[in-house]
Amino acid sequence: MFLAMLGGMTVGMIVCFILMVFLVPPLGAFEVMIPLHNIGMWGGMIAGMSRAAGISEPAILLTGASTGFAISLLVLISDYGHKPSPLPDFPVHPPEAPAP
Amino acid sequence: MKSSPETRYDQVAKTFDLIRSGDTRRWKEPQTRFFRQLRGKTLYVGIGTGLEIVNFPPGLDMVAIDTSREMLGRSRPRVDLYPGKMRLCLMDAERVGFPDNHFDSILTVCVLCTVKNPVNGLKELYRVLKPGGRLLSFEHVLSRNPFYSIPLRLMSVISSTLTGSYLTRDTVSNIRRAGFRVESDTNVYLDIVKAVVGIKPA
Numbered sequence: 001m002f003l004a005m006l007g008g009m010t011v012g013m014i015v016c017f018i019l020m021v022f023l024v025p026p027l028g029a030f031e032v033m034i035p036l037h038n039i040g041m042w043g044g045m046i047a048g049m050s051r052a053a054g055i056s057e058p059a060i061l062l063t064g065a066s067t068g069f070a071i072s073l074l075v076l077i078s079d080y081g082h083k084p085s086p087l088p089d090f091p092v093h094p095p096e097a098p099a100p
Numbered sequence: 101m102k103s104s105p106e107t108r109y110d111q112v113a114k115t116f117d118l119i120r121s122g123d124t125r126r127w128k129e130p131q132t133r134f135f136r137q138l139r140g141k142t143l144y145v146g147i148g149t150g151l152e153i154v155n156f157p158p159g160l161d162m163v164a165i166d167t168s169r170e171m172l173g174r175s176r177p178r179v180d181l182y183p184g185k186m187r188l189c190l191m192d193a194e195r196v197g198f199p200d201n202h203f204d205s206i207l208t209v210c211v212l213c214t215v216k217n218p219v220n221g222l223k224e225l226y227r228v229l230k231p232g233g234r235l236l237s238f239e240h241v242l243s244r245n246p247f248y249s250i251p252l253r254l255m256s257v258i259s260s261t262l263t264g265s266y267l268t269r270d271t272v273s274n275i276r277r278a279g280f281r282v283e284s285d286t287n288v289y290l291d292i293v294k295a296v297v298g299i300k301p302a
Contacts, residue, residue: 028122030240030292037251075290078245083287090134090284090295 001052008048009041016040035075043067108264109168109214116149116171124151127238130288131155131209134295137236140204143228144186145193146211150175158183163198165191193221201230209238212274213265222278226300235280235298242268243292252292272296 016036023032043064050060112119132155140161147153147164148171156162164179164186166172172188179186191197193208193215206225215221225235243249249268256267272285272294280298288295 024122025118026122028126029119030289031122031126033251033255034248034290034292037254038247041250079290082290090137090286090297 001049004048004052005045006048008044008046008051010044012040012042012044012047013037014040015044035072038071038075039068042071108262109166110170112263113149113168113170113174116174117151120148120151127288127293128155130295131238134236134238134286135207137234137297138205138207139234141202143196143198143203143206143225145206145208145225146214147172147175147179147188148209148211150178152209153178153182153186156182156184160184160186162186163189163203165189165193165196167192194224196224196228198228200227202228204230204233206233206235207238208235210240212237212239212271213267213269214263218269218271218274219277222274222280226279229300231300232302233300234283235275235296235300237271237275237296237298238288238294239269239271239296240267240293241271241291243290245291248290248292 016039020032020036023036046067047060047064050063055063117124131152135152135156138157138160142160142162144162144164147166148168150164153175162182162185164175165188166175167190169190172190175188179188189197193211194217206229208225212218212221222235229235242252252267259265259267272282275296275298276282278298279300281301283297283299284295285297286295287293
């Protein structure tokens with residue numbers, strides 16, 4: 001089971017790395033890198049263990065898709081939690097003189 | 101044989117705009133707001149191909165530096181369109197050829213990840229900044245969350261080899277270590293992309 005988990009994680013991360021090459025230019029480096037790495041890692045581990053446990057392929061695919069969706073959602077929520085919303089209008093130094 | 105960062109950036113220059121197109125679009129609005137703080141004589145460290153120039157307020161007196169000749173060449177059309185003064189110089193952030201207390205503000209955009217010794221580079225920027233002047237850094241740093249820091253550490257191995265860019269730097273602490281007082285530290289994406297303002301005490 002442990003080897004299946006490790007193998008699944010490795011395959012998942014390799015697949016996600018290849019996807020990253022195509023997705024970074026249109027979507028942005030960190031916005032792609034962070035969710036995709038976690039999807040590859042956790043999704044791959046779950047898929048590897050599921051396969052070793054003899055679970056059917058459609059069920060594994062569904063689990064992988066759900067894991068990916070859940071991770072993307074968590075990263076999105078986490079991003080909202082990290083920054084003030086909307087981003088502040090940064091103060092200007094020295095303050096701009098009022099228009100005459 | 102490992103090539104120098106200058107050579108690597110010369111090689112990356114051709115595809116730089118394509119690789120950064122997503123980030124450029126995504127960060128346009130926060131950068132435009134952040135760059136409004138730039139004032140007077142400004143040093144722009146690591147201009148690259150000049151992707152951020154469109155986000156600058158007009159009328160600044162800028163000196164833009166980069167270690168890559170190829171990048172500087174590619175930035176020229178964007179520099180020419182800037183509605184203000186902008187001069188280009190081939191220069192390393194760790195050896196800035198300007199006198200002490202010369203600039204009113206200094207800007208770095210995703211460049212402190214590539215400077216060989218970031219604290220030394222920041223100390224050099226501290227030297228050329230006037231007392232009371234502001235360092236504006238729009239940079240990516242290592243996340244404190246392990247779910248985000250593991251991918252960054254893994255990718256840093258690849259990015260540092262290919263482009264000399266490290267994803268594991270603690271830039272906010274480095275800014276403090278160089279002598280600046282950190283006035284604000286705003287997250288732009290998770291706790292990875294940040295807009296940091298440092299002040300050189302008067």
